[in-house]
Amino acid sequence: MYLWDSNILRHYGEEHPTLHHNVQRVSWAEIAIPSVVVAEVLRGRCEFALKAPPEKAALAHSLLVETQKYLTQFNQLLFDDKCAKALEELKRQHKAHKKYADLMIAAMAKVGKHVVVTRNQKDFENFLPPNQLANWIDIEPT
Amino acid sequence: MKYTVMLKEENGHIHATVPALPECMVKAPTRSEAISTIRKAISEIISRTEIIQIDVSAEPKSGSLLHETPWEWFGAFKNDPTWGELFDDIERRRNADRN
Numbered sequence: 001m002y003l004w005d006s007n008i009l010r011h012y013g014e015e016h017p018t019l020h021h022n023v024q025r026v027s028w029a030e031i032a033i034p035s036v037v038v039a040e041v042l043r044g045r046c047e048f049a050l051k052a053p054p055e056k057a058a059l060a061h062s063l064l065v066e067t068q069k070y071l072t073q074f075n076q077l078l079f080d081d082k083c084a085k086a087l088e089e090l091k092r093q094h095k096a097h098k099k100y101a102d103l104m105i106a107a108m109a110k111v112g113k114h115v116v117v118t119r120n121q122k123d124f125e126n127f128l129p130p131n132q133l134a135n136w137i138d139i140e141p142t
Numbered sequence: 143m144k145y146t147v148m149l150k151e152e153n154g155h156i157h158a159t160v161p162a163l164p165e166c167m168v169k170a171p172t173r174s175e176a177i178s179t180i181r182k183a184i185s186e187i188i189s190r191t192e193i194i195q196i197d198v199s200a201e202p203k204s205g206s207l208l209h210e211t212p213w214e215w216f217g218a219f220k221n222d223p224t225w226g227e228l229f230d231d232i233e234r235r236r237n238a239d240r241n
Contacts, residue, residue: 010229015217023216029207040235044228063224070219073212099236 001030002134003077003109005118006037011137013070022136032075032114036104041067079104082111090127099123143188147180149173163187 004012011019023031045064052060086107094103102120106127109116116124117134124133150157156176160166166183170176219225 006229006232010225012216013219013222013225015220020216023211027209028211029209040232041228044231048224048228059224063222066218070215073208073215075207100239101236 001032001075001077001112001114002026002117003105003114004031004033004037004074005105005116005120006040007119008117008136009033009037009041009074016137018138018140019136022141025141029075032077033071034077034105034108035079036101036108038071038076040101041071077108077112077114079108080111083107086110094126098126103127145184147177149176160184 045067049060049064121133158176158180168179
């Protein structure tokens with residue numbers, strides 16, 4: 001499957017033309033969002049809804065519900081026990097400080113042999129081979 | 143417990159059904175009578191029903207995947223100024239959450 005990083009999910013909501021071309025060439029069933037990204041997006045929306053000043057509260061709650069609906073349009077891949085074991089292994093191999101969410105996504109990709117689709121390929125280069133990385137924003141399909 | 147009841151008028155009668163209990167359906171001449179009767183019917187079914195939850199280890203087949211690209215959501219947030227901020231914040235947090 002093609003596992004979308006958060007920056008790709010962002011550009012789907014922004015109507016990015018190159019992403020449009022890349023999505024067209026695969027089946028939607030081959031695309032999934034890692035539960036890590038789902039958590040990050042909902043955390044942001046939930047915090048906005050819970051901390052918004054009165055003049056922005058209605059908007060914040062409306063955006064939370066709309067974003068939930070948006071996320072349900074995507075296949076979502078669960079971070080499971082196998083991913084947790086792979087994460088432990090990655091942490092052991094890469095003791096230098098790494099972004100934890102990136103490690104979690106990389107672990108999911110390793111377990112399922114998925115391709116991580118991201119604009120930040122450099123963040124994953126130490127964990128995944130080139131054939132498990134793709135950038136659907138800056139690179140047009142061939 | 144609360145149950146969702148669907149009331150549909152048909153040939154001068156009110157048909158009441160309960161989506162959560164497919165076998166539960168009644169027909170009555172008035173709305174209030176339909177509600178009263180379906181309440182009794184639900185109670186009767188529930189009184190002889192045990193509700194349990196079970197774990198199933200099988201993985202869903204690929205058929206359970208979403209197949210239709212939701213193009214109606216493509217660009218759904220392009221006019222939302224908070225959309226970019228949301229993802230900028232995610233990036234900031236990832237950089238801060240170095241393990």
